[in-house]
Amino acid sequence: MKWFNPETIKPWLLLLPSVIVIGFLVGYGVWEAIAESFREWETGKWTVQYYEELLMKEAFWDSLFLSMYIAISSTLASLLIGLFLTRVLQRYFMNYRWKSLVWLPMLFPHFVAAYLIILFLSESGILSSLFYHFGWVNEIADFPFSIQSQHSAGIIFTYIWKEVPFVILMLLPIYQQFSPEEEATVRTLGGNSWDVFKTTEWPSLFPVLIETGIILFAFTLAAFEVPSVLGITYPKMLPVLSYQWFFENDWSNRPLAMAVMIITTLIILFIAFLSFWVTQRRRMHIARGR
Amino acid sequence: MLECKNLSISYNGKKILHRVSFRVTKGDIMCIIGPSGGGKTTLLRTIAGLVPVKEGQIVLGGKSVTRHKPEHRPVVLMFQRSVLFPHMTVLENVNYGLKLQKIPRERSQQMSMDILKRVGMEDYFHVFPYELSGGQQQRVAFARALVIKPKLLLFDEPFSSLDPVLRMSLRTWVRNMLKDEGMTALFVTHDKEEAMIVGDQIAVMANGMIHQTGSPLEVYKYPDNLVTAKHYSEGIILEDHYFISSRFLRLRNQSWQGNENEFTIRGTVLGKWMRSAQLFYQVEIPHLSQYIIMPSEEEVEIEETVQLTVEKKYISELNNINGEVREC
Amino acid sequence: MKPSIVQLVKMFLLGCVFFALVTPLLLLLLNSFAHEWRWPQIIPASFSLRAWSVVFSDPHIWSSIGWTVLIGSMVVCLNLLLGLPAAKALAYYEFKGKSLVETFLLLPILIPSLAIGMGLLLTMIRVGLADHWAGVVLIHLLPTLPYTIRILRAGYENIGAGYEEAARNLGASSWKAFWTITVPLLFPSLRAVLALTFVISLSQYVLTALIGGGQVVTLAMIYYPYLAGIDRSVTAALSLLFVLLPILLVCIFELVSHLSRKVVTTNQMRDET
Numbered sequence A: 001m002k003w004f005n006p007e008t009i010k011p012w013l014l015l016l017p018s019v020i021v022i023g024f025l026v027g028y029g030v031w032e033a034i035a036e037s038f039r040e041w042e043t044g045k046w047t048v049q050y051y052e053e054l055l056m057k058e059a060f061w062d063s064l065f066l067s068m069y070i071a072i073s074s075t076l077a078s079l080l081i082g083l084f085l086t087r088v089l090q091r092y093f094m095n096y097r098w099k100s101l102v103w104l105p106m107l108f109p110h111f112v113a114a115y116l117i118i119l120f121l122s123e124s125g126i127l128s129s130l131f132y133h134f135g136w137v138n139e140i141a142d143f144p145f146s147i148q149s150q151h152s153a154g155i156i157f158t159y160i161w162k163e164v165p166f167v168i169l170m171l172l173p174i175y176q177q178f179s180p181e182e183e184a185t186v187r188t189l190g191g192n193s194w195d196v197f198k199t200t201e202w203p204s205l206f207p208v209l210i211e212t213g214i215i216l217f218a219f220t221l222a223a224f225e226v227p228s229v230l231g232i233t234y235p236k237m238l239p240v241l242s243y244q245w246f247f248e249n250d251w252s253n254r255p256l257a258m259a260v261m262i263i264t265t266l267i268i269l270f271i272a273f274l275s276f277w278v279t280q281r282r283r284m285h286i287a288r289g290r
Numbered sequence B: 001m002l003e004c005k006n007l008s009i010s011y012n013g014k015k016i017l018h019r020v021s022f023r024v025t026k027g028d029i030m031c032i033i034g035p036s037g038g039g040k041t042t043l044l045r046t047i048a049g050l051v052p053v054k055e056g057q058i059v060l061g062g063k064s065v066t067r068h069k070p071e072h073r074p075v076v077l078m079f080q081r082s083v084l085f086p087h088m089t090v091l092e093n094v095n096y097g098l099k100l101q102k103i104p105r106e107r108s109q110q111m112s113m114d115i116l117k118r119v120g121m122e123d124y125f126h127v128f129p130y131e132l133s134g135g136q137q138q139r140v141a142f143a144r145a146l147v148i149k150p151k152l153l154l155f156d157e158p159f160s161s162l163d164p165v166l167r168m169s170l171r172t173w174v175r176n177m178l179k180d181e182g183m184t185a186l187f188v189t190h191d192k193e194e195a196m197i198v199g200d201q202i203a204v205m206a207n208g209m210i211h212q213t214g215s216p217l218e219v220y221k222y223p224d225n226l227v228t229a230k231h232y233s234e235g236i237i238l239e240d241h242y243f244i245s246s247r248f249l250r251l252r253n254q255s256w257q258g259n260e261n262e263f264t265i266r267g268t269v270l271g272k273w274m275r276s277a278q279l280f281y282q283v284e285i286p287h288l289s290q291y292i293i294m295p296s297e298e299e300v301e302i303e304e305t306v307q308l309t310v311e312k313k314y315i316s317e318l319n320n321i322n323g324e325v326r327e328c
Numbered sequence C: 001m002k003p004s005i006v007q008l009v010k011m012f013l014l015g016c017v018f019f020a021l022v023t024p025l026l027l028l029l030l031n032s033f034a035h036e037w038r039w040p041q042i043i044p045a046s047f048s049l050r051a052w053s054v055v056f057s058d059p060h061i062w063s064s065i066g067w068t069v070l071i072g073s074m075v076v077c078l079n080l081l082l083g084l085p086a087a088k089a090l091a092y093y094e095f096k097g098k099s100l101v102e103t104f105l106l107l108p109i110l111i112p113s114l115a116i117g118m119g120l121l122l123t124m125i126r127v128g129l130a131d132h133w134a135g136v137v138l139i140h141l142l143p144t145l146p147y148t149i150r151i152l153r154a155g156y157e158n159i160g161a162g163y164e165e166a167a168r169n170l171g172a173s174s175w176k177a178f179w180t181i182t183v184p185l186l187f188p189s190l191r192a193v194l195a196l197t198f199v200i201s202l203s204q205y206v207l208t209a210l211i212g213g214g215q216v217v218t219l220a221m222i223y224y225p226y227l228a229g230i231d232r233s234v235t236a237a238l239s240l241l242f243v244l245l246p247i248l249l250v251c252i253f254e255l256v257s258h259l260s261r262k263v264v265t266t267n268q269m270r271d272e273t
Helices: A006-037 A049-056 A058-093 A096-107 A110-121 A126-133 A153-177 A180-188 A193-222 A225-230 A238-246 A251-289 B040-048 B090-100 B105-118 B134-147 B164-181 B192-198 B216-221 B226-231 C005-032 C050-057 C059-092 C098-110 C113-127 C133-159 C162-169 C174-185 C187-202 C206-212 C219-228 C232-259 C264-272
Strands: B002-011 B014-024 B029-033 B055-060 B075-078 B152-156 B184-189 B201-206 B209-214 B235-238 B242-245 B250-252 B262-275 B278-285 B290-295 B305-311 C034-036
Touching: A006 A251, A006 C059, A006 C098, A006 C113, A006 C133, A049 A251, A058 A096, A058 A153, A058 A193, A058 A238, A058 A251, A058 C005, A096 A153, A096 C005, A096 C187, A096 C232, A110 A126, A110 A153, A110 A225, A110 C005, A110 C219, A110 C232, A153 A193, A153 A225, A153 C005, A180 A193, A180 B040, A180 B075, A193 A238, A193 A251, A193 C098, A193 C113, A225 A238, A238 A251, A238 C113, A251 C098, A251 C113, B002 B040, B014 B040, B014 B201, B014 B209, B029 B192, B040 B075, B040 B152, B040 B184, B075 B134, B090 B105, B090 B134, B105 B134, B134 B164, B164 B192, B184 B192, B192 B216, B201 B216, B201 B226, B209 B216, B209 B226, B226 B235, B235 B290, B278 B305, C005 C034, C005 C232, C034 C232, C050 C059, C050 C232, C059 C098, C059 C133, C059 C187, C059 C219, C059 C232, C098 C133, C113 C133, C113 C206, C133 C187, C133 C206, C162 C174, C174 C187, C187 C232, C206 C219, C219 C232
Parallel strands: B029 B184, B029 B201, B075 B152, B152 B184
Antiparallel strands: B002 B014, B002 B055, B201 B209, B235 B242, B250 B305, B262 B278, B262 B305, B278 B290
């Protein structure tokens, strides 16, 4: 009978539209992708041949390692820089002028950010010109830095520029919650500023850092836009590889393309599950303590 | 034990503390009372080392700690909120200060359990703060402060978010605990009764200055300035210059005929109630824009006009009407 | 007061942040007005309005702006329509399975939208949503709706249920209470949703290309070929368009709200937050 209590079903009614839309798009989309990756494209018979084929391909493994490398390094760098800047400059960022300024990179689409990196860091970019004026290079070919070859630095720089503001905006609300009383308590009990960070800030920051990290990791691992502008021809990042196979002349590689994205999905879900599981216990006490 | 000499603090050109000087002897509890915004919290934060001192000196146990960092001062500050760390158990919270002093785990745990027993919270040692009531949280915070044996404890309105009954019982409890431990303490409050119950000494503070110090009853009976009369003592203030303590006022009904030795003020009864078997009236004195609470055996009704009388010899003069700083 | 070393370091960092945030915008502006700018010149040798006149005289670009704004606005509206009730439910109600729903609503952030788009393509073709703006709008909900729900939920939690209840208590209908109390108080969150959702929608290249099949030509579709080309000035001008469109939209939104006099309180709130 409880089910018919209007107060019990009201939140569900409010949630229903979103749940249906997301449930349909995600559920049906993923199901179709899985199904297509397990079906022979001509006959429609169930098979695991595409996964076997994929795991034998060197191109796939190279792409996987490149993608993991780029996603992990740009995520960690963004988190560290974001945390550092928020901590040191929080007083300024809480002023709404600075806050609006921090929003600025959020307004740039990722492919525009990639273009900015070309303007700044490419061989004929503005930095190269500056180097010439400092007398460090004499011609374009001398510029020591290449956005494409140097460990995909161009892609990583683009993500850092775009995601550090995101990290700051995720962390700021937490810093707004801290009261001077917490710092005062640790200090008068004999702690130095490192103890203040460890006892009062870190327990609240940790779950948010993990959450932000997962969002960034999932995005950078699976996003197409930036690597398609700044990436090299071999190896490609996973989504670029998948997209290429998806649109190859005949449709014979489509199941393979699906399989790539399914594996990407599994990696993300596995890491997300792992980190949520790690933070679960701590999160509970903090949430109730406030 | 604690001595502040000419402490002055300014922030953005505004004077928060102005030449504050006072001393507290070892084992004494001094209550600082006054209106909010008067600099009480800043004073505590300054003594704790959280506000840098440009002018003046803080001496603790014969040594100047004016330039010491907060973690190197034998001082603990407690707040209205208990500020227990939400991710640590009660025992871990109490143990925190000892752990920072690198006291061996076994001994520190023993010390923490002992102090938890003293505050009657030993059964909750493994519990997380969110499971405790407000009063219990304050007790644990108190234990956490006591266990590192500071020379001085500072309280910033520690009970003001608790309900009145709990508040009443914690006041005497804290006082007894402090006395048992022989602890020196500064206790900020805006509640007169609380100040009188907890304090051995009273300091009345407003506008960043200390206006009067002394024993709770002395200061109550003999306020020597306007600020003290207004914020701590009870009575009627005339022309910002004369003070009639409530102790000498009598409430009479309208028909009362006074003699020439008496001074009479008219007022209106706004409310009446019983408390501790005594009838009380809240009386408004319209032409002075003041209210006063009077105990009386007279039977008068609400909105009735009454007379407040005092023998003229009990009208005292407030000596520094501007509330200027007195050099100690 | 003498600045300490810590203060100086902070100022230096702040300068770096300012530089990193603002120079890209300046560089794009400079580039879009540059007539001749060769390596290793620090500043263009000469300026002209050529790039902008190219951009504004090209009918393809005009129509792509139209499609971009149409799709973006539809995405914003759908986000608000779906997100407001969901956010309210998550902010004000406690119920069984709440954390499960929360996780579920976050899935589009975790699961690559490219995988979902590829999976949906065949079905979209079958029901006629592929190669159509409606299909593109639908697929743009994936990278936007989770953020919308998140932002609005935080907004709802910030205000608390009290004000709306008070309004209902004073005799307002739920519709009236929503417009007179919730919307003005939620204004900062609504503005954030508007900006973010619109920006995300207009930065979708691969999803739009996939579902739109080259038939739905948004600004991103026009932009990509330019990235490979060598006309830096036009690319810079187009890049600026991407930034200007959401700013313009937010300005219009602010203006409309000001005219309807609903932001009296929010201006005061902004200084506090």
